Amino acid sequence: MTVYGLLVDYEWCTGCQSCEVSCKEEHGYPVGKWGIRVLEDGPWEIDDTQANWNKIPVPSDLCDLCANRTAQGRQPICVHHCLADVLQYGPVEELVKRFEEKPKQALFVPQFKPKEARGAFVSKNRAAGKVASFAAVAVEANTDFDIAGHRRPDEEVEADMAVSVILTDSIKTRSEDE
Amino acid sequence: MNYVNGRQATSLGETNDLGKPWRYKDGDLTVTRSCPWSPPGCHPVGCGLKLYVDKEGTLVKVEGDENQPITGGRLCVRCITLKDYVYNPSRIIHPQKRDPQFRGQADKWEQITWDEAFDLMVSEVTKVKEKYGPESIVLFTGTGREGGTMKPMGAAVFGTPNYCYTQSGYACYAPRLAGTSYVMGAPDPEIDYAAAFKNRYDEEGYVLSECVILWGKDPLPSNPDGLFGHALIDMMKRGTRLITVDPRLTWLATKADYALRLRPGTDTALAMAMLHVIISEDLYDHDFIEYWTYGFEELAERVATMPPEKAAEITGVPVEDIYGAARMYARAAPAGIAWGLAVDQNPNGSQLGHCILDLMAVTGNIDVPGGQIIGGAGEGQQETGFGWSAMPTETADKMIGLKEFPAYCNAILDAHADMVLETLETEKPYPLRFGYYAGNNLLAATCAAQPKRWHDAMLKSLDYCVTLDCFMTPSAQATCDLFLPLAASPEREGTVANHYGATPTFLGITNKAIDFGEGKSDTEFCYELGKRLNPKVWSKYEDVYAYIKALRFGNKKDFATARKEVGWQREIEYHKFETGKCRQDGKLGFNTPTGRFEFYSTLFQSFGDDPLPYYLEPPYSPQKTPELLEKYPLVLTTGARTYAFFHSENRQIPFCRELNPDPLVEINPALAHRLGIADGQWVRIWNQFGSCKMKAKLTIAVDERTLMAQHGWWFPEADPDKTNPEGEYNVWLANINELVPHFHVGKMGWGAPFKCLLANIEPLNENYDTDMQEIWEKFGKLVR
Ligand code: SF4
Ligand code: SF4
Ligand code: SF4
Numbered sequence: 001m002t003v004y005g006l007l008v009d010y011e012w013c014t015g016c017q018s019c020e021v022s023c024k025e026e027h028g029y030p031v032g033k034w035g036i037r038v039l040e041d042g043p044w045e046i047d048d049t050q051a052n053w054n055k056i057p058v059p060s061d062l063c064d065l066c067a068n069r070t071a072q073g074r075q076p077i078c079v080h081h082c083l084a085d086v087l088q089y090g091p092v093e094e095l096v097k098r099f100e101e102k103p104k105q106a107l108f109v110p111q112f113k114p115k116e117a118r119g120a121f122v123s124k125n126r127a128a129g130k131v132a133s134f135a136a137v138a139v140e141a142n143t144d145f146d147i148a149g150h151r152r153p154d155e156e157v158e159a160d161m162a163v164s165v166i167l168t169d170s171i172k173t174r175s176e177d178e
Numbered sequence: 179m180n181y182v183n184g185r186q187a188t189s190l191g192e193t194n195d196l197g198k199p200w201r202y203k204d205g206d207l208t209v210t211r212s213c214p215w216s217p218p219g220c221h222p223v224g225c226g227l228k229l230y231v232d233k234e235g236t237l238v239k240v241e242g243d244e245n246q247p248i249t250g251g252r253l254c255v256r257c258i259t260l261k262d263y264v265y266n267p268s269r270i271i272h273p274q275k276r277d278p279q280f281r282g283q284a285d286k287w288e289q290i291t292w293d294e295a296f297d298l299m300v301s302e303v304t305k306v307k308e309k310y311g312p313e314s315i316v317l318f319t320g321t322g323r324e325g326g327t328m329k330p331m332g333a334a335v336f337g338t339p340n341y342c343y344t345q346s347g348y349a350c351y352a353p354r355l356a357g358t359s360y361v362m363g364a365p366d367p368e369i370d371y372a373a374a375f376k377n378r379y380d381e382e383g384y385v386l387s388e389c390v391i392l393w394g395k396d397p398l399p400s401n402p403d404g405l406f407g408h409a410l411i412d413m414m415k416r417g418t419r420l421i422t423v424d425p426r427l428t429w430l431a432t433k434a435d436y437a438l439r440l441r442p443g444t445d446t447a448l449a450m451a452m453l454h455v456i457i458s459e460d461l462y463d464h465d466f467i468e469y470w471t472y473g474f475e476e477l478a479e480r481v482a483t484m485p486p487e488k489a490a491e492i493t494g495v496p497v498e499d500i501y502g503a504a505r506m507y508a509r510a511a512p513a514g515i516a517w518g519l520a521v522d523q524n525p526n527g528s529q530l531g532h533c534i535l536d537l538m539a540v541t542g543n544i545d546v547p548g549g550q551i552i553g554g555a556g557e558g559q560q561e562t563g564f565g566w567s568a569m570p571t572e573t574a575d576k577m578i579g580l581k582e583f584p585a586y587c588n589a590i591l592d593a594h595a596d597m598v599l600e601t602l603e604t605e606k607p608y609p610l611r612f613g614y615y616a617g618n619n620l621l622a623a624t625c626a627a628q629p630k631r632w633h634d635a636m637l638k639s640l641d642y643c644v645t646l647d648c649f650m651t652p653s654a655q656a657t658c659d660l661f662l663p664l665a666a667s668p669e670r671e672g673t674v675a676n677h678y679g680a681t682p683t684f685l686g687i688t689n690k691a692i693d694f695g696e697g698k699s700d701t702e703f704c705y706e707l708g709k710r711l712n713p714k715v716w717s718k719y720e721d722v723y724a725y726i727k728a729l730r731f732g733n734k735k736d737f738a739t740a741r742k743e744v745g746w747q748r749e750i751e752y753h754k755f756e757t758g759k760c761r762q763d764g765k766l767g768f769n770t771p772t773g774r775f776e777f778y779s780t781l782f783q784s785f786g787d788d789p790l791p792y793y794l795e796p797p798y799s800p801q802k803t804p805e806l807l808e809k810y811p812l813v814l815t816t817g818a819r820t821y822a823f824f825h826s827e828n829r830q831i832p833f834c835r836e837l838n839p840d841p842l843v844e845i846n847p848a849l850a851h852r853l854g855i856a857d858g859q860w861v862r863i864w865n866q867f868g869s870c871k872m873k874a875k876l877t878i879a880v881d882e883r884t885l886m887a888q889h890g891w892w893f894p895e896a897d898p899d900k901t902n903p904e905g906e907y908n909v910w911l912a913n914i915n916e917l918v919p920h921f922h923v924g925k926m927g928w929g930a931p932f933k934c935l936l937a938n939i940e941p942l943n944e945n946y947d948t949d950m951q952e953i954w955e956k957f958g959k960l961v962r
């Protein structure tokens with residue numbers, strides 16, 4: 001299946017937000033929801049003579065690559081309205097070729113509503129019968145069963161404690177040295 | 179790569195609407211192609227729209243029209259959300275009246291019919307005319323709406339000379355237009371983005387600008403004066419390099435070879451120094467100067483008084499950058515300068531404008547491909563004086579400010595803004611009793627300094643006040659007695675000439691796609707009211723189309739033909755001064771008293787100003803008024819543009835508001851840290867003239883001595899009544915124009931310091947954040 005994406009020439013994205021608002025109008029996304037957002041890195045100074053300020057449109061999880069429009073052969077509405085003309089839509093295979101034309105480009109292959117796209121949980125392993133199986137053996141009852149804890153002889157317990165005192169002392173000595 | 183209408187062909191794909199007629203079917207929908215303009219307000223860019231209308235006549239979709247030769251279907255968010263404007267639940271689509279004694283009371287409006295509205299207009303106008311004379315009528319015009327350009331409304335409909343753009347010093351565009359007409363006899367030099375050509379940048383004979391200076395202009399969000407801002411991006415992709423002159427580090431400034439970040443208001447010093455570098459290093463165009471200009475020696479002498487070292491001290495721009503930028507601009511061939519509003523919003527702006535024109539001239543960039551394009555003889559002037567002859571001379575002579583500021587008042591046939599405010603306050607030389615808003619919302623920090631003074635003066639002086647608008651504004655709520663519904667652009671017919679027709683490369687047709695409500699366009703209202711108030715003049719037009727034909731097409735074309743073309747490029751010619759096409763008398767040269775481009779301006783001189791440029795400090799600045807620094811230690815600049823809004827418009831459009839929910843003031847992070855201001859915290863900003871509250875945005879876009887505050891704010895979701903302590907719709911909450919003083923204009927009356935003031939700032943504990951859910955609930959459910 002051909003994979004489609006959005007190629008962004010972020011050298012010239014001006015942050016006009018026409019993509020954001022076009023997408024909302026096209027899809028009826030209300031206040032607070034977006035199909036694409038323009039992220040901003042900057043301005044901050046690289047040195048006295050130059051500053052970094054990139055605006056990068058990033059499709060959200062509500063970008064469906066304008067399925068209704070592209071089905072009719074139209075370009076996505078963000079591409080159509082982009083004031084700086086920096087968005088391109090097409091098969092990823094063709095878009096990647098344009099990476100060689102110039103620097104400062106990015107390619108996005110969005111996923112519309114990833115949670116929905118994942119679908120409800122269905123165990124593939126179970127469907128494929130990949131579940132653990134167990135030996136079919138008859139087990140007898142335990143006749144010598146005791147719920148009480150296991151007790152050791154006193155001298156064994158004392159020996160264990162002596163070791164832990166030595167350890168504590170050596171930790172103390174180290175921290176005093178410091 | 180293939181390009182179509184200025185953009186990559188691949189962006190339009192193989193299925194597109196190229197070549198479609200002005201109206202066509204797409205499935206069940208009827209599509210009307212249109213170049214919208216006003217309202218919503220915008221600069222006249224003439225972007226193309228496809229308006230999709232269903233069988234019920236409802237506008238269901240808006241898309242950019244790829245047939246538009248300059249934009250190729252690209253749109254900004256304000257047209258993308260056009261549906262939400264048209265069908266906004268707060269839109270007013272019927273006339274309504276209110277007894278003048280109830281001004282400011284939001285619940286006292288009463289819906290009426292248009293007939294009743296016209297009757298009221300006629301009786302109120304007649305009353306005022308009989309009692310006080312026609313000059314007692316004043317029009318308050320705004321910007322970016324057709325109403326503001328409807329000059330005949332003053333002279334030929336109301337019969338008053340007092341048509342008044344209310345911004346102090348007319349600090350918007352007109353000072354540049356006037357300066358250009360004084361100095362070279364043309365209205366406005368625009369950069370050449372090949373907008374006139376079918377093949378655009380690939381047209382034979384066109385040469386791409388190697389360098390563009392953006393001087394006090396951020397064209398991407400503003401599309402200033404109808405220049406399609408993103409054409410700069412088209413040009414830069416093809417290789418144009420940039421110099422920016424702006425106190426702020428804008429996004430474009432980060433892409434520039436030189437970002438000259440000067441102290442606000444000191445631009446003239448920088449421009450003089452750049453001229454000095456170019457002249458003293460012999461980087462100028464000898465032929466152009468020798469044959470086509472006047473006063474070069476005098477200019478050279480004058481700018482020698484401003485060496486780059488001195489300018490560096492004044493402006494704060496590193497001296498090597500002044501040299502570097504001047505050399506880069508002079509060596510580029512061709513090169514353009516796009517000058518912006520900062521030229522006007524400065525009392526020293528006429529001199530700055532003169533210097534910038536001089537820069538274009540000394541480098542031989544005037545009227546050449548890729549340099550500056552200029553309109554031919556008479557271009558852009560026809561509409562200004564339209565209907566003026568209908569007024570008796572003795573009435574015309576009563577225009578407020580005509581005697582004091584003839585340069586201003588005669589150039590644009592406008593009453594002087596600052597003097598109109600004083601006339602409202604003092605009733606001298608005569609009272610103003612009837613007001614009409616022509617596309618204006620002046621109280622909302624748009625085009626008026628000291629809006630509270632305007633508010634009080636209007637309430638005191640005006641017996642009757644009327645507005646024609648789409649939405650109730652705080653200005654209308656506070657001061658108007660009659661509200662008339664205005665048709666939005668999809669509901670009306672009209673024209674849009676880019677660059678305000680001054681250097682036109684495109685004429686667009688606004689086509690009507692829907693009927694909604696009872697709105698009338700400014701043109702229709704002008705015509706219909708004219709027929710009633712001044713039938714002698716208006717009976718010569720048998721219908722509104724005859725009026726459009728005369729006003730917009732110079733009687734050369736019918737609207738019925740024009741609408742089908744939707745828009746057309748206007749062929750331009752270069753080197754017109756060498757063919758006699760710049761002068762009304764058809765002789766070679768420029769349309770000035772000397773017939774040359776005037777470095778030494780004989781008209782500046784005749785208006786009582788210095789014929790040569792000079793530097794003046796802003797009226798309140800660290801150098802001019804150091805004694806104020808203790809109280810107001812920061813330089814305040816206002817009004818940087820956003821994509822979301824056109825001045826005071828679009829606040830009730832949820833998807834626009836969402837991009838910029840709150841009024842912002844930009845502050846440098848280091849300064850904010852010293853003052854204990856956090857990012858997103860609300861602050862108070864104040865100076866000796868006023869105070870307001872905004873939300874701090876921490877950014878290195880401004881330096882540590884400078885604040886930049888947004889303008890145009892009001893809150894359509896807030897309490898509309900005058901009992902609201904922050905004023906109707908919270909209009910006084912974030913009103914930055916309260917900090918802008920009255921009447922600090924240049925010698926000729928032009929320019930005011932909206933962008934160069936002093937102020938102080940402090941953090942607040944309160945939070946006034948906009949609740950976007952409230953905006954969505956109030957304005958998101960469209961009414962159809
Ligand atoms: S491709 Fe369509 S859905 Fe995706 S961001 Fe652009 S406009 Fe939105
Ligand atoms: S529309 Fe284009 S230029 Fe504008 S923000 Fe989006 S990607 Fe950037
Ligand atoms: S610039 Fe003006 S005409 Fe063009 S899309 Fe924006 S609002 Fe519409």
